[in-house]
Amino acid sequence: MFLSVKEMEIRKVRFDETFAPGSIDFADSSIRQVTPLHAEGSAVLLAHSDGEVRISGRFTVALECECDRCLGAASFPLDAGFDLFYRPMSDIAREEEVGIDEGEAEIGFYEGGGLQLADILKEQVLLNLPMQRICSEGCKGICPVCGVNRNETECHCDVHPVDDRWKALRNL
Secondary structure (H helix, E strand, O other): OEEEHHHHHHOOEEEEEEEOOOOOOOOOOOOEEOOOEEEEEEEEEOOOOOOOEEEEEEEEEEEEEEOOOOOOEEEEEEEEEEEEEEEEHHHOOOOOOOOOOOOHHHEEEEOOOEEEHHHHHHHHHHHHOOOOOOOOOOOOOEOOOOOOEOOOOOOOOOOOOOOHHHHHHHOO
16 A cells, blocks of 8 residues: 555545565565554644654564574564654755754655555564564574474483683693
């Protein structure tokens, strides 16, 4: 869905969209969308501004990806809200460096006549995923010796941390 600034000049644009699994490319092949991505909210052109747009709403989706510890399946149901502000790209100073304050760091920019809802949602979904994606807090990971998933099979490998700080002195 395209959120047109021209349409926002007339009225508030409401959206209630559902994106089927696979319709949004998350640019990471390990992330799989399990359920439809449902988003609802509104986009409004702020009064007395030079094209500044406020987009707010809520989305729900379930994603699945590899666990960072054991490489098994890890699921992440997401239900989050967003409240975003965008300005036209023409507002950016092109030839000089400009200092920005904390509030301006939260503003995005758009080109042309508006914004694609799918692009906004893609960004919000990726921002709401945890940095370390693990299947559970108690995940034991993979054995560094034999490579077995320690969540599925008990490993009897002898794993001792090696302290190599004195290795150079042993050669003297």
